[in-house]
Amino acid sequence: MPTNDSDLQAQAQEILDTIAFIPFEQCQPLTRDFDHIPARPGIYAVRHRTEGLLYIGKTKSLRGRFSGGHKAFLWAWLDQYQSEDVRIAVQIIPYRGSPALLLELEAIILRATEPPYNVKIPMEE
Numbered sequence: 001m002p003t004n005d006s007d008l009q010a011q012a013q014e015i016l017d018t019i020a021f022i023p024f025e026q027c028q029p030l031t032r033d034f035d036h037i038p039a040r041p042g043i044y045a046v047r048h049r050t051e052g053l054l055y056i057g058k059t060k061s062l063r064g065r066f067s068g069g070h071k072a073f074l075w076a077w078l079d080q081y082q083s084e085d086v087r088i089a090v091q092i093i094p095y096r097g098s099p100a101l102l103l104e105l106e107a108i109i110l111r112a113t114e115p116p117y118n119v120k121i122p123m124e125e
Contacts, residue, residue, distance in 0.1 A: 012108035019045040019089040020053055020113070027087035030073070039063040042092045043105060046072040046117070049085040055117035058106040060099075062090050072117045 027047055028037055039061045046055040055072035059065040066088065076086050093102060110118055 008104060009108060012105050012112075015043050015091045015093070015105060016109050016112060018091045019043065019047075019056070022089050024049050024087060027089045029087055030083050034063050034066040037063045037066060037088065037090060038092060040092045041094075041102060042090050043102070043109065044091070045089045045115075046070070046076070047087055047089055048076070048081055049087075051081075053113055053115040054086070055115050056106065056109055056113060057118075058093075058102040060102075062092070075117050 024047065028034075041058075041060045042062045043056065043058050044062055044065070045053050048054055054076065055070075057065070073086070093105065
């Protein structure tokens with residue numbers, strides 16, 4: 001767990017490098033049940049084969065987040081992306097009871113990348 005801002009920035013950069021630069025073919029394909037994705041806390045990216053990062057998020061259960069549906073899939077469909085060109089990259093994060101850690105990591109990564117589908121989500125007040 002990061003102990004200061006520089007540790008947090010370094011962990012966020014490591015996560016971003018993993019989810020953004022893993023070869024597309026090694027990302028998880030879309031399925032009906034997403035049983036190939038771990039039911040663990042983490043940061044994830046919905047990626048397009050050529051367009052790159054479409055959406056970045058955090059969750060307490062990666063598998064649960066996708067098995068219940070996801071807005072990014074609807075937007076990808078509306079943008080007429082082929083399902084074989086959209087995949088999911090995941091990075092498991094040791095949760096240790098700190099939802100604030102996932103939130104902070106996600107915020108750092110979002111500021112660095114500004115994926116187009118995240119912009120479409122209204123900010124909470």
